[in-house]
Amino acid sequence: MEPTEKKTNFITNAIDHDIDNKVYTNDRVHTRFPPEPNGYLHIGHAKASLLNYRISQEYQGKFNLRFDDTNPSKEDMEYVDSIKEDLAWLGIKWDDRLFFASSYFDKMADYAVELIKKGLAFVDDLTSEEMREYRGNLTEPGKESPCRSRSVEENLELFEQMKCGKLPEGSRVLRAKIDMASPNMNMRDPAIYRILHIKHHTADKDWFIFPMYDYAHPIEDAIEGITHSLCTLEFEDHRPFYEWVLSNLDDFQNEPPRQIEFAKLNLTKTIIGKRYLKQLVDEKIVDGWDDPRLATISGLRRRGYTPESIQAFCEAIGVAKTNSTVDIAMLEHFIRDDLKLKAPRLMTIMDPLKVTITNYPEDQVEWVELPLNQEDPDMGNYTTPFSREIFVEKADFMEAPPKKYYRLFPGNEVRLRGAYFITCNEVVKDEDGNVIELKCTYDPATRSGSGFSERKVKGTIHWVDINHAKEIEVHLYDYLIDDEAGINKDNFIEHINPNSLEIVNAYAEPEVMKATPYEKFQFIRNGFFSVDPKYSTPAKLVFNEIVSLKSSWKPSK
RNA sequence: AGGGGUAUAGCCAAGCGGUAAGGCAAUGGACUCUGACUCCAUCAUCCGCAGGUUCAAAUCCUGCUACCCCUGCCA
Numbered sequence: 001m002e003p004t005e006k007k008t009n010f011i012t013n014a015i016d017h018d019i020d021n022k023v024y025t026n027d028r029v030h031t032r033f034p035p036e037p038n039g040y041l042h043i044g045h046a047k048a049s050l051l052n053y054r055i056s057q058e059y060q061g062k063f064n065l066r067f068d069d070t071n072p073s074k075e076d077m078e079y080v081d082s083i084k085e086d087l088a089w090l091g092i093k094w095d096d097r098l099f100f101a102s103s104y105f106d107k108m109a110d111y112a113v114e115l116i117k118k119g120l121a122f123v124d125d126l127t128s129e130e131m132r133e134y135r136g137n138l139t140e141p142g143k144e145s146p147c148r149s150r151s152v153e154e155n156l157e158l159f160e161q162m163k164c165g166k167l168p169e170g171s172r173v174l175r176a177k178i179d180m181a182s183p184n185m186n187m188r189d190p191a192i193y194r195i196l197h198i199k200h201h202t203a204d205k206d207w208f209i210f211p212m213y214d215y216a217h218p219i220e221d222a223i224e225g226i227t228h229s230l231c232t233l234e235f236e237d238h239r240p241f242y243e244w245v246l247s248n249l250d251d252f253q254n255e256p257p258r259q260i261e262f263a264k265l266n267l268t269k270t271i272i273g274k275r276y277l278k279q280l281v282d283e284k285i286v287d288g289w290d291d292p293r294l295a296t297i298s299g300l301r302r303r304g305y306t307p308e309s310i311q312a313f314c315e316a317i318g319v320a321k322t323n324s325t326v327d328i329a330m331l332e333h334f335i336r337d338d339l340k341l342k343a344p345r346l347m348t349i350m351d352p353l354k355v356t357i358t359n360y361p362e363d364q365v366e367w368v369e370l371p372l373n374q375e376d377p378d379m380g381n382y383t384t385p386f387s388r389e390i391f392v393e394k395a396d397f398m399e400a401p402p403k404k405y406y407r408l409f410p411g412n413e414v415r416l417r418g419a420y421f422i423t424c425n426e427v428v429k430d431e432d433g434n435v436i437e438l439k440c441t442y443d444p445a446t447r448s449g450s451g452f453s454e455r456k457v458k459g460t461i462h463w464v465d466i467n468h469a470k471e472i473e474v475h476l477y478d479y480l481i482d483d484e485a486g487i488n489k490d491n492f493i494e495h496i497n498p499n500s501l502e503i504v505n506a507y508a509e510p511e512v513m514k515a516t517p518y519e520k521f522q523f524i525r526n527g528f529f530s531v532d533p534k535y536s537t538p539a540k541l542v543f544n545e546i547v548s549l550k551s552s553w554k555p556s557k
Numbered sequence: 558a559g560g561g562g563u564a565u566a567g568c569c570a571a572g573c574g575g576u577a578a579g580g581c582a583a584u585g586g587a588c589u590c591u592g593a594c595u596c597c598a599u600c601a602u603c604c605g606c607a608g609g610u611u612c613a614a615a616u617c618c619u620g621c622u623a624c625c626c627c628u629g630c631c632a
């Protein structure tokens with residue numbers, strides 16, 4: 001009967017404040033997620049999109065998906081498709097509210113004309129280099145462009161020519177007329193339209209001019225009736241221009257949207273940032289945008305992460321204005337937590353060591369029954385074969401064990417999960433002295449489920465019957481980068497972990513072979529694994545390691 | 558004196574003048590046919606620093622300090 005308190009943060013506080021002050025009609029709340037289709041979504045976008053979506057849900061408001069496609073030189077339909085797929089997978093619903101900034105291009109151009117007529121915008125002939133010189137710098141004011149005083153008529157004429165494609169690419173630009181001496185660089189007559197003779201991927205007609213983000217975004221938000229326009233911190237000092245645009249356009253005097261900025265997500269041992277992800281993909285350092293080592297949504301999906309785990313993670317990290325770096329252990333916690341009850345628990349051997357049970361009949365096979373998940377009896381049971389020759393993990397045997405080692409060592413008895421107690425009697429080595437086989441004896445009285453309680457054993461290990469084992473390929477992962485050192489955005493490529501992927505052939509009990517792409521399992525004592533959709537074939541299943549199991553076992557000193 | 562931001566535990570993060578939530582990590586212990594899970598316990602005399610106001614300050618005021626962002630015809 002715990003009252004589930006709504007999680008508050010500075011954004012919900014701001015919205016509550018707006019509601020208290022009756023800022024928006026009927027206390028409406030309308031958010032949006034405005035990705036530019038120029039790359040794949042990553043975990044940072046999950047935070048942003050889920051944040052916007054959840055807020056709309058909590059306030060019984062609306063949520064729009066809007067592609068901010070104002071720069072055709074970088075954008076592509078491949079990305080809009082992947083973004084829609086990723087968002088839907090994350091559980092975000094935009095109903096029929098799917099929009100494209102490009103569908104507002106006509107209106108935006110009309111609004112530019114309105115600004116020109118009001119004497120608030122002008123066509124500039126300065127080259128981009130000249131503009132940079134005229135802009136001044138952080139401590140010195142800029143100077144006004146010679147074109148700033150052009151007549152409204154001339155500006156109108158020139159803008160029309162820009163729009164019709166009569167002027168060469170890059171030759172002119174439409175600028176807002178604000179203040180070249182503003183301490184805020186974004187207010188020093190920012191460019192609002194540039195000439196680009198590029199075919200736009202979605203626009204319904206040919207355009208030769210394209211609006212800049214700073215000009216387009218407030219208009220997009222206002223047209224859609226957005227109330228709270230959430231974006232990241234670096235746009236904080238763009239806010240004055242966002243407000244300038246809306247306050248100077250007649251259509252948007254009523255209930256204009258409000259921009260609120262929050263800190264983007266950073267994760268330890270993880271490279272987030274479209275530009276860097278694209279570099280990894282383009283330089284083929286990784287296996288595409290959906291490489292399981294990447295924090296892209298598609299990578300996490302292929303790795304075996306669930307939408308629920310990502311939702312829970314994003315909920316848990318909260319949202320604030322503090323630049324922060326979340327420990328990757330937090331993400332890993334939530335996938336373990338989610339899969340704990342969902343994933344069947346089966347046995348595989350990653351690094352095999354043969355064990356012969358010398359007192360077990362040569363040709364006998366018995367099928368022992370095990371729960372698919374003992375924490376969820378409803379999942380039912382399955383059977384697995386047991387016979388004279390089995391594989392156990394190499395790590396589960398030590399010839400000279402440290403204190404508190406509960407696994408196999410000469411003379412020690414352990415339980416084989418779901419089967420019998422075995423005692424290690426003899427260690428077989430090759431000519432180099434490597435342990436290649438163990439000879440053990442089992443105690444028939446100790447069969448699982450028999451109620452045997454004469455003696456206890458400290459360790460239980462997993463195993464696989466050699467004659468029934470199937471080979472599978474397992475991809476074990478380590479972090480792509482190690483951020484303990486002085487790593488930064490520019491040198492991360494030199495800090496790529498060369499051992500981030502280890503491919504091993506493992507042995508699985510027969511039940512594992514029923515697995516289908518994306519299906520997730522706990523391989524007992526090894527971790528959570530998911531069937532790789534890209535490389536699995538009917539002949540050989542490939543499993544991605546999602547995350548290992550936690551372990552408090554540490555060899556004593 | 559360029560402008561805009563942010564500082565609460567190892568990492569996130571609540572808190573909004575009444576005496577420091579929660580999660581992750583970590584540590585100890587219980588349990589265990591997964592050294593997992595679960596459970597129990599521990600983990601900020603203190604909120605970047607220094608002053609001030611107040612019966613009372615992480616919360617208000619003043620002054621510092623540190624870090625982040627801003628000089629694309631990118632978003």
